[in-house]
Amino acid sequence: MPALSYLNPTPGSPWDTYLAQVDQVTPHLGKLARWVETLKHPKRALIVDIPIEMDNGDVAHFEGYRVQHNLSRGPGKGGVRYHPAVTLEEVLALSAWMTIKNAAVNIPYGGAKGGIRVDPKLLSLNELEKLTRRYTSEISIIIGPTKDIPAPDVNTNPQTMAWMMDTFSALQGGTVTGVVTGKPVELGGSLGRVRATGRGVYLTAREAAKTMGMPLEGAKVAVQGFGNVGSIAAELMAQAHAVVVAVQDHSGSLANPAGINIPTLIQHVRSCGGIAGFTEAEAIDEESFWGVDCDIMIPAALEGQVDGPRAQRIKARLLVEGANGPVNREADQILLERGITVVPDVIANAGGVVVSYFEWVQDFSSFFWSEDEINLRLESIQLGAFRDIQQRALALSVPLRTAAYVIACQRVLQAREVRGLYP
Ligand code: GLU
Numbered sequence: 001m002p003a004l005s006y007l008n009p010t011p012g013s014p015w016d017t018y019l020a021q022v023d024q025v026t027p028h029l030g031k032l033a034r035w036v037e038t039l040k041h042p043k044r045a046l047i048v049d050i051p052i053e054m055d056n057g058d059v060a061h062f063e064g065y066r067v068q069h070n071l072s073r074g075p076g077k078g079g080v081r082y083h084p085a086v087t088l089e090e091v092l093a094l095s096a097w098m099t100i101k102n103a104a105v106n107i108p109y110g111g112a113k114g115g116i117r118v119d120p121k122l123l124s125l126n127e128l129e130k131l132t133r134r135y136t137s138e139i140s141i142i143i144g145p146t147k148d149i150p151a152p153d154v155n156t157n158p159q160t161m162a163w164m165m166d167t168f169s170a171l172q173g174g175t176v177t178g179v180v181t182g183k184p185v186e187l188g189g190s191l192g193r194v195r196a197t198g199r200g201v202y203l204t205a206r207e208a209a210k211t212m213g214m215p216l217e218g219a220k221v222a223v224q225g226f227g228n229v230g231s232i233a234a235e236l237m238a239q240a241h242a243v244v245v246a247v248q249d250h251s252g253s254l255a256n257p258a259g260i261n262i263p264t265l266i267q268h269v270r271s272c273g274g275i276a277g278f279t280e281a282e283a284i285d286e287e288s289f290w291g292v293d294c295d296i297m298i299p300a301a302l303e304g305q306v307d308g309p310r311a312q313r314i315k316a317r318l319l320v321e322g323a324n325g326p327v328n329r330e331a332d333q334i335l336l337e338r339g340i341t342v343v344p345d346v347i348a349n350a351g352g353v354v355v356s357y358f359e360w361v362q363d364f365s366s367f368f369w370s371e372d373e374i375n376l377r378l379e380s381i382q383l384g385a386f387r388d389i390q391q392r393a394l395a396l397s398v399p400l401r402t403a404a405y406v407i408a409c410q411r412v413l414q415a416r417e418v419r420g421l422y423p
Contacts, residue, residue: 200351
């Protein structure tokens with residue numbers, strides 16, 4: 001394994017992208033720039049070994065991580081992902097983006113992220129439960145409702161959170177619902193949490209389109225990723241009479257200029273595990289997806305999906321980042337030069353963590369809100385934050401991403417400054 005230095009990222013990696021984003025914003029930070037190195041040094045990173053007994057009797061070891069990037073504004077907050085490509089460097093970048101995201105929408109958290117390098121599709125339910133419980137027990141020394149609060153991310157879900165909450169509670173000797181969010185509603189979870197990220201993506205896309213004078217009705221939309229974020233954003237777009245002309249996931253790519261029927265596609269994915277084999281659209285190849293004729297492109301899969309060549313081919317006028325870090329450094333510059341508006345991840349996909357915040361607040365008071373109340377409060381925070389960022393972008397003549405980073409980094413570094421250094 002090559003030595004990892006925080007200031008020596010793998011070129012083109014998410015952490016490299018993040019460090020460049022911080023450099024871009026530094027000239028706008030005034031006196032707070034004195035503290036900017038804070039954002040390049042994660043506060044704490046834990047690597048854990050997760051040994052479990054597999055169903056066939058073998059003992060397998062998995063590597064897991066929990067990184068607390070910054071805790072200046074409050075406890076760490078961010079998801080846990082299960083994926084074969086998870087590395088410490090990736091989790092580092094994802095935790096840093098949580099710091100920026102939580103500050104950009106002004107919820108009282110720092111940033112954290114966790115992950116296990118595993119292909120969850122190869123594990124039985126029993127093995128997944130063991131993996132989750134052992135991981136929780138290993139990271140229990142640094143998580144807790146006032147320390148760091150995990151949540152779902154790629155390939156984790158409410159069931160994963162139930163096992164985490166149960167394991168942490170068993171270790172503490174009492175019920176601790178607020179240690180994780182994204183739990184099942186039966187267990188202190190919040191109504192509206194599962195759909196919150198996709199809903200937030202839709203709300204932000206709608207608002208951005210409005211300011212560009214682009215009516216959603218009839219707008220052609222392409223969505224990459226058809227999991228919890230992409231499928232719900234696509235569904236809400238279709239309900240608003242936008243036309244979802246192309247969808248791509250791990251199993252294939254589909255196009256239908258007349259519009260793909262999203263509820264039917266969701267049913268298909270439920271039974272087949274992916275969009276491949278759906279007959280009411282034409283199967284296209286992976287690269288053609290990026291050049292499809294559309295007005296709005298929503299990458300909602302993994303980081304680094306939009307690289308330079310893909311950025312050159314995108315036909316949309318508006319790109320809304322449903323995933324974390326889907327556009328790499330080079331592509332970001334190309335999209336800017338091509339005049340394509342990019343709504344950055346740290347605002348576009350913040351709906352999930354915003355409703356996680358509502359869940360955590362509800363758990364503390366053991367008093368639960370209606371779904372309407374949650375959706376209304378989500379809309380007010382999400383659109384309020386988006387409008388602030390738009391105004392800042394106009395005032396500074398910078399892209400939306402830089403404006404979001406200016407607002408977020410100022411909040412984090414102001415907290416850093418008033419807290420002071422100890423000792
Ligand atoms: N994993 C989600 C994200 O990347 C949600 C995190 C949370 O709710 O803490 O924003």
